[in-house]
Amino acid sequence: QVQLVQSGGGLVQAGGSLRLSCVASGSSFRTDTMGWHRRPPGKQREFVASIASGGMIDYADSMEGRFTISRDNAKSTVYLQMNSLKPEDTAVYYCDAEGITYSRGSYLPFHSWGQGTQVTVSS
Secondary structure (H helix, E strand, O other): OOEEEEEEOEEEEOOOOEEEEEEEEOOOEEEEEEEEEEEOOOOOOEEEEEEEOOOOEEEOOOOEOOEEEEEEHHHOEEEEEEOOOOHHHOEEEEEEEEEEEEEOOEEEEEEEEOOOEEEEEEO
């Protein structure tokens, strides 16, 4: 089982910046794609950004240019640097990771989610 633990987030004024971190832990696993999603108040969860182990990056259109996703494969950690934050960026942010675990002679796919962290941007 692969667990994701998030840190960062909080309250910031519009135009400010925040950095989120998410660390994957477990035994005998490989993370392929790591990413971020968010759930704004009263809305459904939406995609923010993802990064593959080889470095390929994808952003939601509304975040590109303001948000930067990165990862440290050695630390099994993904980051989300958020700049020029807007009130509409207020949401609970979730990291996720997909990959392969090895257990009892079998390779099994996994898709894990972090616990979520609140980001509030005041106007």
